[in-house]
Amino acid sequence: MQGVSVSSLAALASGGSCRAVSLFKDYLKLLNRSGINPMVDGSCFGRQCMLRLYSINTNRARRLDSRIGATWLFSGGGKKMDASIERSEATNEEIVVFFFQLDLETRIQYALNTEQFDVAQQLRNKLNEVETEIIKQQEAKRGSSRSEAQDKALNLLRLRADLQKAIDNEKYVVAAKLRDEISKLEVESLAASAKALAYENAQYAYRLGEKVRHKIFGYRAVICGMDPICCESSSWMGIANVEKLSQGPNQPFYQVLVDVHDDPNLLVAYVAEENLSATEKPDLTRFDHPYVSFLFYGTDTTGDFIPIKQLREKFSRPRHEVPSMDTQDGNEDDNI
Template sequence: MNLEQYDIAQQLREKLTEVEEESIRLQEGKRGSSAKSEAQDKGISIIRLRADLQNAIDSEDYGLAAKLRDEISKLEAESLAVSAKALAFENAEYAFRLGQKLRHKTFGYRAVVCGMDPICCESSSWMEAAEVEKLPRGSNQPFYQVLVDARTHPDLVVAYVAEDNLLAPEKPDKERFDHPYISFLYYGADTAGDFIPVKQLREKYNRPRHEVPFDSQEED
């Protein structure tokens, strides 16, 4: 094994380790539960601060009371944002599924889904550079991590793409798909040509196993 092959193998091992670690974390709760726990923690903090505020008012320490009111207002705003995020993860509806082969509407490259978020989870600077707000649904739509077919775009390995920019093929895509992560994240391809995600990947995103509909015409 030469140095280049060793580096590629090491990257793949690290990728698999990431998936396994995330799977272990999700055994304690479904995806989005961390946001829910954070919202609960902030709620408890708000209750405590309100008790402190009442004590400050009772003792006529109005300077402290003013500071506590400001802190409570800040926590309430943060709690609302975190609760909204947790709700988004719980109620997320995706047009595409793990392992599904897609095509980018603008750039035309073939891709396969390896991850998903109910909303854009990138930084504001990334969204600005990607002109996310110009999309029909902006940042408040599912975004997908996709592996890019090396044959259609050799310089792009993984992409983060809005649902608005992805298109499912009209007919099953059974063409060859080249990517170094395929064997680590999928068991293989199903009869429709899409990839079957490994158990760890499905658990990471709390997605059910997809069953390919039986087509009786294929048996004729």
């Protein structure tokens, strides 16, 4: 059986949608040769996900990207800006890998249920590769983990000890170089510690599955992911003009699915917390997006979406319980 290599998955993290489409093709070979089709009526989870994810023509996406740059240069700003400036290929590809992981888990269980143990083992090996690569991508996305901050702190101690030895031995040229290295590393260490602290103590105004509205562009969206700080590339932040935000990149950023009726070309965006607002009243109106059936069970009584367990675990978010609607009635009974 032929599968997807780790290098193919690694390309997803830094490449565009073309590389993800290449992964999709390799994955189809894996599915076709495995002979496993656990979904009802012959439908394939992975096929549906990928076909929906890449239904937008790549050339059209490139034209939109070109238009983004012109928008920032020549528009007057504010509501005249193009919402596509917040389109995120990285977020889109992260969802692809998440779908891929879910589908492999489903197929492994199906293979075990049908006693196809050899196939299940081969699929499990592929799942291990995918999960390993996901961990690497998460660490790269986080940028500065606690271990990195600790490593920089240890390097500082070592450099300071070397500096003292150089001074004691009257090697002042070496001491000057070490002093410059220490100054640079102190800045990096402070930034690493700040980012690690941000990940550990992140506070979010919005939750997974919550319906929100963009303050500038006005479209409706639903939260499908979150980061304590902006984890996009510097080039993306330049296009999105993140430095002009009142809180800059050091605020929560959300992966959102955009209602196709509001903007059929955007689909997935990466939005700063300050640019989102919650609905004042329960939003029970229809929300259409090709990804919602895979990421959410459905909607609750307030109209917000209910995230699947795997999505909550991915972002370490607790299950949201809808407040009881009969609290007020109970108070009235007490008063009576």
